[in-house]
Amino acid sequence: MLNISNNQLNKSVDLKKFKSGQRIFNGRYYKYFNRFLLGSAIIIVFILFLPWTQNISGNGNVTTLSLDQRPQTIQSPIPGRIEKWFVAEGDFVAQGDTIMEISEIKSEYFDPDLVKRTGEQRSSKAQSVGSYQEKVKALERQIVALSKERGLKLEQAKNKLLQAKLKVKSDSIDFEAAKTNIVIAQSKYDRTATLQAEGFKATKDVEDARLKLQETEAKLISQENKLLASRNEVINAQVEVSRVNAMYADKISKAQSDKYTAQSSQFDTEAQVSKLENAYSNYEMRNALRFVRAPYDGYINKAIRGGVGQTFKEGEDLVGVMPAHVDLAVETYVAPIDLPLINLGEKVRVQFDGWPAMIFSGWPDISYGTYGAKVVAIENFISPNGKFRVLLAPDEEEQAWPEAIRAGSGAYTMALLEDVPIWYELWRQLNGFPPNYYQPQNKDNAKTKS
Structure with missing residues (x-):
């Protein structure tokens, strides 16, 4: 009412x-x-008052744990032209299988027998090196022979010099004797002349004494000539010793000069051989690069350069390859304010795109569709997106990751921190505070592993 x-x-x-x-x-x-x-x-x-697990969420994608297992594009280190394809997109290739054949586009490599001709040049130069080595050895033997011959010739010349000196000594003694004889002859002549003047000697005796004096004077002059000739022989012997020294020094010097010239030519030829060997190896390797091969077992993703006859420069992408066997990982990104809370070996929950999941961020134990992971690497430099990159590997103690996931798929991650009451978490969120500073119990072990 x-x-x-x-x-x-x-x-x-x-x-x-x-x-x-x-x-x-x-x-x-x-x-x-x-x-x-x-x-x-x-x-x-x-x-x-129920416990709530603080966590740090992030978005990332699936990648590979090892760098050599990540998808890659194959480039050619040399420019060329596509001649033939041996695979198609989606084909499986084993390590070392030929993917394509390319041909040269540079004129200096057009000769099909370039490697063979370079090898022949190398062999010829190597033989030339052997010839120079033999020439050097022959000149060394010649130098040794000349040195021995010089020693013998010098010994012979020195013996002649000694003989000449002895002859000078002998002739000088004879010359002194001749001078003594002339003094005696002069004395006899003077006595005979005095006695003849006094009437004690005949004229004939005086003439005989004079004749004897003249003969003695002639012998003195002759002996003096012999002494001078002997002295000249000494000088000639000394000149001969100098001549032998100079002659063989010139011969040995010429032989040494020829030896050094041969050695110089040998070293120059050896340098040319080394250059040819380098060129030969380069040409061999370049020939091997005409066949683009698979770096590992995998699948051909995409032919970036299709068709036949297309030319390309060195370093250009030709074909993409995905490894057949990979160890999957997840790369996620966290804000700089949360980075101090991330530690190596820390537990992380991961949700993959395409796999249904029911997530309770604070109660990971009752979440459905998430998989276990652990932190294996933390980037020390900020990424272009303004966050730090963190690499996660599967946790062996948890359920295995799905086999159907592929590298590049999206992923949502939650790094698990401390357990706190729900009222505290609500209070923290309302005030905009970061999670509690968290250090895992196995911090020392994590440091050791890092």
């Missing part, structure tokens, strides 16, 4: 006498609702 009339019926009529009135006025309308509110309040208070 609206009670807008002055005649209020409820005052004149006792509505409680009726059954409907009794049910209405004696009923407790909010009894169940109040119980619901009370029960809800108790449950909420209970929930606020």
Whole structure:
């Protein structure tokens, strides 16, 4: 009733006498609702004290743990032209299988027998080196022979010099004797002449003494000539010794000069041989590069350069290859404020794109569709997206990752930190505070591994 009339019926009529009135006025309308509110309040208070696992979420993608297992494009280190394809997109190739054949486009490598001709040039130069080596050995033998011959010739010349000196000594003695004889002859002649003047000697005796004196003078002159000749022989012998020394020094010097010239030519030819060997090896390797081969077992993803006859420069991408056997990992990114909370070996939950999941971020134990991982690497420099890159590997203690996931798929990650009450987490979120500074119990082990 609206009670807008002055005649209020409820005052004149006792509505409680009726059954409907009794049910209405004696009923407790909010009894169940109040119980619901009370029960809800108790449950909420209970929930606020439940443990909540703090976590750091991030988005990333699936990659490979090893650098050599990541998808790559194959380039050619030399420019060329595509001649023939041996595979198609999607084919499996084993390590070393030929993917394509290319040909040269540079004129200096057009000769099909370039390697053979370079090898022949190398062999010829190597033989020339051997000839120069033999020439050097022959000149060394010649130098040794000349040195021995010079020693003998010098010994012979020195013997002649000694003989000449002895002859000078002998002739000088004879010359002194001749001078003594002339003094005696002169004395005899003077005595004979004196006695002849006094009448004691005949004229014939004087003439004989004079003749003897003249003969003695002649012998003195002859002996003096012999002495001078002997002295000249000494000088000649000394000149001969100098001449032998000079002659053989010139011969030996000429032989040594020829030897050094031969050695210089030998070294120059050896340098040319080394250059030819280098060129030969380069040409061999360049010939091997005409066949583009698979670096590992994998699948041909995409032919970047298709067709036949197309030319390309060195370093250009030709074909993409995906490894057949990979150790998957996840690369995720965390904000700089959360980086100090990430540690090596820390547990992380991962959700992969395409795999249904029911996630309770604070209760990882009851989440469904997530997989275990652990931190194996933390980047020390910020990425272009303003976050730090963290690499995650599968956790061997958890369920294995799905076999159907492929590198490049998206992933959502949660790094698990400390357990705190829900009321504390709500308070932290409302105030914009970071999670508690967390250090795992195996921090020392993590440092050791890093």
